[in-house]
Amino acid sequence: MAGRHFLQIPGPTPVPDRLQRAMHRQMEDHRSSAFPAFTRSILSRLPQVVHQTKGEAFVFPATGSAMWEAALVNTVNPGARLLAPRFGQFSHLFIQTARNLGYQVDVLEEPWGEAANAAHIEAALMADTTHQIQGVLLVHNETATGVTCNVADVRAAMDRAGHPALLFVDGVSSIASLDFQFDAWGVDCAITGSQKGFMLPAGLGMLFASEKALARVDSCTTPRAYFDLRAMRTNNAQGYFPSTPALSLLYGLDEALTMLLDEGMDNVAARHKRLARGVRAAVKAWGLRECAKRPEIASDSLTAIVVPEGIDARTVIEIAFTRYDIALGSGLSEVAGKVFRIGHLGDMNALTLAGALAGVEMALLDAGVPITLGSGVGAALAEWRVQA
Amino acid sequence: MAGRHFLQIPGPTPVPDRLQRAMHRQMEDHRSSAFPAFTRSILSRLPQVVHQTKGEAFVFPATGSAMWEAALVNTVNPGARLLAPRFGQFSHLFIQTARNLGYQVDVLEEPWGEAANAAHIEAALMADTTHQIQGVLLVHNETATGVTCNVADVRAAMDRAGHPALLFVDGVSSIASLDFQFDAWGVDCAITGSQKGFMLPAGLGMLFASEKALARVDSCTTPRAYFDLRAMRTNNAQGYFPSTPALSLLYGLDEALTMLLDEGMDNVAARHKRLARGVRAAVKAWGLRECAKRPEIASDSLTAIVVPEGIDARTVIEIAFTRYDIALGSGLSEVAGKVFRIGHLGDMNALTLAGALAGVEMALLDAGVPITLGSGVGAALAEWRVQA
């Protein structure tokens, strides 16, 4: 197919040429006397992405979901209890991971399309009078449904409950795209991967840990090796890594940090908000509805769209892919076939997204959804137009 | 600015990643025993792009406009007379080049927005009963006005006049995008550059010469050095070049030939035709008119659009560039300020062009042209939709 493929899934996101260039470098000796300066360039700037000023940030050669494991095995002892709302596929998988690692997870079921409910969390913590619950697992931005939770509310609920549990936040599809206030929200462990807001290929997992979380690391008895923060901290302190670092991705990360921090995290969040407004206007113009049940929880990094009864969302996606060279995200698990998703995070701008919406329009029409060509794009442009 | 820049000028065109990779290679010895196989890979396939089966094709480290000079100095003696219709900036520059080289050019003035007029050429050649005119200079696709000439008609006119002049065709913005029938149209010298249909950076000029044109080379008395086809032919015959070839661009050209010939030149032309239909539908939906005065001469590789009275097209272009990160072509010379141009040639597809049209819509509205957002995109999508 001629021309550029439109990669509009919620990750991996398009890698900007600048980052591709940064990664196209020859390897070097990761034990050389010159290497620590590079390590520090990354580790000193990474926390700024989430407004973290205390604790530490870590980078692993792994995916974002590996960081679920890294966060838990370093801070929670074997068999401990955890609390987690489930409201989409990624909150489900976070819970599954914890269970696979031998933890007991108390699940708060919320409808898919809803966000985590802070009141439910508060109630559960209040009920845990003996403080058995070691941690709360929260997916900030549920990539399956396009829903963003209010982490500050959850923290407030925990505080109201006077509960000492750690707050674990999955920021895979939010960090480096949406506003993320690590310190202000009292997050203890936040995790993400390289292939979303960082605009890189997958292969790096990032873990941000608070001082409170770090204080648990040395005494934590969970067996662990690859994800052991003790080895990581010892090595990082000298400017090195415990095993051979994934250099090409780190070269990319170093440059991605420059791009993000030069733009400014507030500007990055504002850009995502503006782009998302246009996409939501398009959905409305098509006469469709979002999977997110309320406007105030609609995600700025992706939009999950419900297709009309009788239409299979997978048909829309396959038509889009094969006829119009655009990749859309599919509905997962409970919403499979009912939902398709448009990623609008990372290195994205209005014209690319306009092209993507155009592709969605043709695919919808081809699949039998009676929309008017140009209607969604026009509505989005009205949001995106810059009036001097 | 975040996201991908939209490069919608009629050249350079976007370089596909595949060609970028092909050019990202270490250099080699261009005099080695292994090199001739590479030279032949290029020179044997290049003629297929223009459906040339006789004569030879040449590649110079130069731009397309240098090929005007290469074509003339090898085949036309000093001071000779040439005939050329002028109907846009590039036909004007072709004429100027010939004059700068010391040739006398009889100019047939046509309105900008019109194509070359075969009847006028026929009349001029009929009037030249002593056959003083050595060549007819024709720009196939006038990049300034978005007009495509009918080369077959011009050849027919020359034949009707029984005139022996060589037919020189500038195919800079047509070759490798639009249908080009070197043999069937009786072209003697066709020229182009690497930065349009070949989807490469500028830096290579290509010259296609008929047997009739080649027969003039050895006896042509015009002083020449860099563009001398004698040295080029001698070296090419052995698989080499007279001076150090522009290897990175040649690596790209080799791969571009694979891309083009794998797609098939008929498919390439059909793809451009389809994309152009959408753009013209958008122009119509906006209530604007094209610079091309008649539908049958409207170019499939770019569209020049006339802005309403009282609007400066340069404002549209500058707004598009600075606010929406899209580069549009400006009006040149006679049509400066009156016209802007959308390139839709090369590695292009419907969604990218939809994004571009979206950018144009916002820029037009910002500049004071009262169009309806989404109207042009919607009209284009109706053309581009693939109905199974």
Added chain:
Amino acid sequence: MAGRHFLQIPGPTPVPDRLQRAMHRQMEDHRSSAFPAFTRSILSRLPQVVHQTKGEAFVFPATGSAMWEAALVNTVNPGARLLAPRFGQFSHLFIQTARNLGYQVDVLEEPWGEAANAAHIEAALMADTTHQIQGVLLVHNETATGVTCNVADVRAAMDRAGHPALLFVDGVSSIASLDFQFDAWGVDCAITGSQKGFMLPAGLGMLFASEKALARVDSCTTPRAYFDLRAMRTNNAQGYFPSTPALSLLYGLDEALTMLLDEGMDNVAARHKRLARGVRAAVKAWGLRECAKRPEIASDSLTAIVVPEGIDARTVIEIAFTRYDIALGSGLSEVAGKVFRIGHLGDMNALTLAGALAGVEMALLDAGVPITLGSGVGAALAEWRVQA
């Protein structure tokens, strides 16, 4: 510094331009209908690198050392006993990893510079009459000392002992460089990383598992998540991965497999053997000795060289790095300061290695080791000369 850096550590190894190009690609949807063909291209060819015809091969976004963990947690129940010879830093770390994961490891201490001793392993297994030992951990090529073990001998010892333990082989610095006979040697789990013989950046871990090893996966009770082969197998069977795959590295791996299999694994091993002969001849010409205590165990992928008493090997390495732009490997742990290492694995040829030896000669002389400039290079060239 001008010119090319010489990266002569035993990993990461130089990434060939061809692989850099393969990795310089835009991302794609790893859940698309087109993706399984790519997954299968890798997974179907990867086993050929180790001459594996039964069982399965896996690729994780992780480093090679993570695969130690992946191999153990999927096949060995918590707290089980393992047996491992220790004869260098990497066999030490393999043991440490197992202990960190909660296993009990019986260690057979061997002198650094020696290989694993099959007789000692046999004796230990014979003594384990109740078959408490679940696995033997063997580092095929001890990267710290430049020593290669004979895996076939170890397997023969296990067979003589009639012991059912699994054979875990670390092939980090041998697989894809040295001969590795997965089937013939009766290996149960072999592991490696992308940054050595595969000539890629670090970031991918590969695990090769026998049918016997795979039979343990489902019933293994060790808690695990990221490295759980159950999820990997389910997804791989459909052509997908459980979490977002490290696409850029996988693109590189796909191309690396083509390079390796086109060269042929026997030719790859022979090339490494030939290059190693030259390096060893240079060491001899310098009047120095190798860390490997016997010629028959000297590694073909790297050479560890003992510096004379009174010289600090770290000085040689630092001089080489800062004055001559060449990275050498340092001595680790027990041999720190006594040994430096030259990597000669991966995308390497005689002239590059000659340049590297030249750099070593200057650094040695600068550091006070009285060698004759050119002596080592000359001796190596005598090995590398191709006589028709």
Added chain:
Amino acid sequence: MAGRHFLQIPGPTPVPDRLQRAMHRQMEDHRSSAFPAFTRSILSRLPQVVHQTKGEAFVFPATGSAMWEAALVNTVNPGARLLAPRFGQFSHLFIQTARNLGYQVDVLEEPWGEAANAAHIEAALMADTTHQIQGVLLVHNETATGVTCNVADVRAAMDRAGHPALLFVDGVSSIASLDFQFDAWGVDCAITGSQKGFMLPAGLGMLFASEKALARVDSCTTPRAYFDLRAMRTNNAQGYFPSTPALSLLYGLDEALTMLLDEGMDNVAARHKRLARGVRAAVKAWGLRECAKRPEIASDSLTAIVVPEGIDARTVIEIAFTRYDIALGSGLSEVAGKVFRIGHLGDMNALTLAGALAGVEMALLDAGVPITLGSGVGAALAEWRVQA
């Protein structure tokens, strides 16, 4: 073949990864309002490479040899007389180019292996009492024989003769490698290409013109188009180019200027001098002799080596290429078969050159030249060793 190819011809030279990355960029609109800043970045810094403070520098999409033509047709009227020493293939070709362009060239024949003779030039100019001679054509560094001329001496001779001829200097294999003092030497037109000291692929020609040369441009009557400095100057003054610039190469040039000027031109020249000393020591150690007849004219950018009677230098080159993956330069014209050449200019360092000398040693021995392996490398290392 595995490993890195050794490109040791005197151009194209190896392109450093940093420049490859700089060229791996998407295209842009060369008529945009943002473009002039880029043009100026190049044109303002280019003169510094040759220590030029007056006059102007130009960049053409062309090869270095095209610049011979560009220099002449803009400053010398048709049919005028020129004076040129001939002492190698490139001085021969410069003369041929001038003759092909219709100029009369008085040739001063010097033995190949000698430099231009200032006394002979002085005598010829003295004899031209009516100042018919319009220019002196001088190749600074004769790439065919590895000989560097003393331009200052030639300028002094011209001054002593009180002759107003322009001084045209070919600096193709010297500029950006060897010391080049445009102002101090009173050069009027200096020319070069991108594929030597600038470390880029071929495809850009550079022309440096003095005020005296520029003063001739407007009145010069030689017909010209592509190389016309009038159009170039008009466009450059606005930050643009008359035709589509070769953007990828210009992106590379911009970065190459940063590399060169950051290193400092004096340091660049000193580095080449140091590397050349080592190569000459190797030649001596092999018992061979250089084509350059005297040490004081031996080039620092390449070394031409005479093979013993009875040996065909082409055999050495072909063996080196096919067996050892190293490209050497061949003898040209008069010295074909008698000479092979080692390029040591551009992005080069001692270890790479040591590897290259190692390759030459094996090829020489294979071809029947009785040298001692390691002897040349050892002698070179003695020159290159850095003693603190």
